[in-house]
Amino acid sequence: MNEKLLHFIWKFRLFEQHELFTTEGEKLELIHPGAYNTDSGADFQNAKIRIGKTLWVGNIEIHLNSKDWFTHKHEQDASYNSVILHVVFESGGKIASRKNGETIPTLELKNRINATTLYRYEELAKRKAWIPCAKFFKDVDKFTVKNFLERLLIERLESKVEQINLLLAASENDWENVMFQMIGRYFGASINKEPFFLLAKSLPVKVWAKHQNDLLQMEALLFGQAGFLDEKFDDEYPNQLRKEYLYLKRLHNLQPLKKEVWKFLRLRPSNFPTVRFAQLAALMNKEVKLFSEILAAKNAKAIHQLFDVNVSDYWQQHYQFDKPSKKVNSHLGSSMKNILLINAVAPVLFAYGKYKDNDAYCDKAISLLEKCEAESNSIITGWKKLNLAATNAYETQAMLQLKNEYCDNFNCLNCAIGTRILK
Numbered sequence: 001m002n003e004k005l006l007h008f009i010w011k012f013r014l015f016e017q018h019e020l021f022t023t024e025g026e027k028l029e030l031i032h033p034g035a036y037n038t039d040s041g042a043d044f045q046n047a048k049i050r051i052g053k054t055l056w057v058g059n060i061e062i063h064l065n066s067k068d069w070f071t072h073k074h075e076q077d078a079s080y081n082s083v084i085l086h087v088v089f090e091s092g093g094k095i096a097s098r099k100n101g102e103t104i105p106t107l108e109l110k111n112r113i114n115a116t117t118l119y120r121y122e123e124l125a126k127r128k129a130w131i132p133c134a135k136f137f138k139d140v141d142k143f144t145v146k147n148f149l150e151r152l153l154i155e156r157l158e159s160k161v162e163q164i165n166l167l168l169a170a171s172e173n174d175w176e177n178v179m180f181q182m183i184g185r186y187f188g189a190s191i192n193k194e195p196f197f198l199l200a201k202s203l204p205v206k207v208w209a210k211h212q213n214d215l216l217q218m219e220a221l222l223f224g225q226a227g228f229l230d231e232k233f234d235d236e237y238p239n240q241l242r243k244e245y246l247y248l249k250r251l252h253n254l255q256p257l258k259k260e261v262w263k264f265l266r267l268r269p270s271n272f273p274t275v276r277f278a279q280l281a282a283l284m285n286k287e288v289k290l291f292s293e294i295l296a297a298k299n300a301k302a303i304h305q306l307f308d309v310n311v312s313d314y315w316q317q318h319y320q321f322d323k324p325s326k327k328v329n330s331h332l333g334s335s336m337k338n339i340l341l342i343n344a345v346a347p348v349l350f351a352y353g354k355y356k357d358n359d360a361y362c363d364k365a366i367s368l369l370e371k372c373e374a375e376s377n378s379i380i381t382g383w384k385k386l387n388l389a390a391t392n393a394y395e396t397q398a399m400l401q402l403k404n405e406y407c408d409n410f411n412c413l414n415c416a417i418g419t420r421i422l423k
Contacts, residue, residue, distance in 0.1 A: 005413065008413045011033060031049060046059070058082045059082045067092075131403065147416065164348060181200040187280050195257060198257060220244035224256055372393035373392065
């Protein structure tokens with residue numbers, strides 16, 4: 001037993017309410033448990049109870065033991081003078097009192113809580129399975145799961161809005177920069193995500209705009225800023241890039257990253273950072289104002305077409321400098337396009353809708369996820385084993401939110417699925 005569970009039990013009245021009495025033997029009737037308060041002050045606000053013939057309206061404080069009232073020094077705090085009932089799991093010892101010395105009625109719940117609720121909570125707390133409620137998950141009705149997934153998708157998007165707003169402030173409200181930085185970040189997938197993000201931040205869109213339609217300069221900007229042009233090469237092309245970058249570096253006062261931050265180990269050649277640099281350069285050469293194009297795109301297919309790019313001839317024959325290869329996969333695959341749409345395009349559109357107070361952009365973001373293929377990873381596979389299969393990215397994003405923010409943090413008491421199991 002812990003206070004969080006006791007709060008949950010009180011909030012949903014998961015205890016025997018017939019013939020309630022205070023520890024002093026006075027008859028008690030619970031009319032309304034009050035509104036749960038997660039800020040400072042009493043745990044439940046504006047509750048209604050009747051003790052004897054007197055109706056009381058005020059706050060309720062909940063503890064595991066009667067002594068906790070004094071451990072927390074509530075008797076010295078005037079903000080607890082409005083408490084009308086002290087609810088405890090187990091009573092004993094001194095009765096709670098206000099600052100003026102008046103005692104506060106106490107209700108003990110120890111022998112009134114449903115044994116099934118306690119058993120199920122203990123089972124959840126063991127957390128030996130992939131998720132705490134794996135043992136009970138199959139018993140939860142589909143309506144509860146579906147409704148909660150809808151809430152989780154919005155919750156996940158809103159959590160990303162906070163991050164995007166920080167980028168927006170740092171970019172002086174330039175949405176083109178924000179979109180480029182988000183797209184750039186996910187060009188690095190998981191292993192090179194942060195270096196790619198730093199790379200994108202180091203190259204504002206206004207710099208790109210000055211060199212559009214010159215793919216050589218576009219590649220020079222990216223490879224140079226990534227730290228890959230600090231040496232001389234056998235091939236002529238990278239030496240051309242190096243010469244071009246030295247000029248661009250002085251022109252725009254650029255500070256490159258260290259080459260050592262990039263990882264190649266355990267990556268397929270088509271996912272090498274060098275290949276992604278060439279693809280990103282080709283994308284920016286095709287369209288500098290990505291945000292504007294995405295706003296105008298009517299559907300996911302149009303956005304996928306935006307990501308159809310042709311890299312320079314050199315990168316159609318190489319995965320790395322000075323190392324020619326006969327078979328080179330230089331195009332952005334559908335899975336990579338989906339990664340960009342799910343993790344960059346949809347969140348930025350949703351954030352823009354919030355920024356503009358225009359639901360049309362938020363709805364567009366959600367629609368893109370509904371039309372996008374379901375993601376494939378270990379978490380989605382785990383849900384599938386529990387007979388929760390996804391048909392699109394809308395659902396997989398919600399499933400990721402459920403696992404990462406609720407299951408992994410044992411946040412069952414704030415989860416609609418956990419709540420259903422315990423109730």
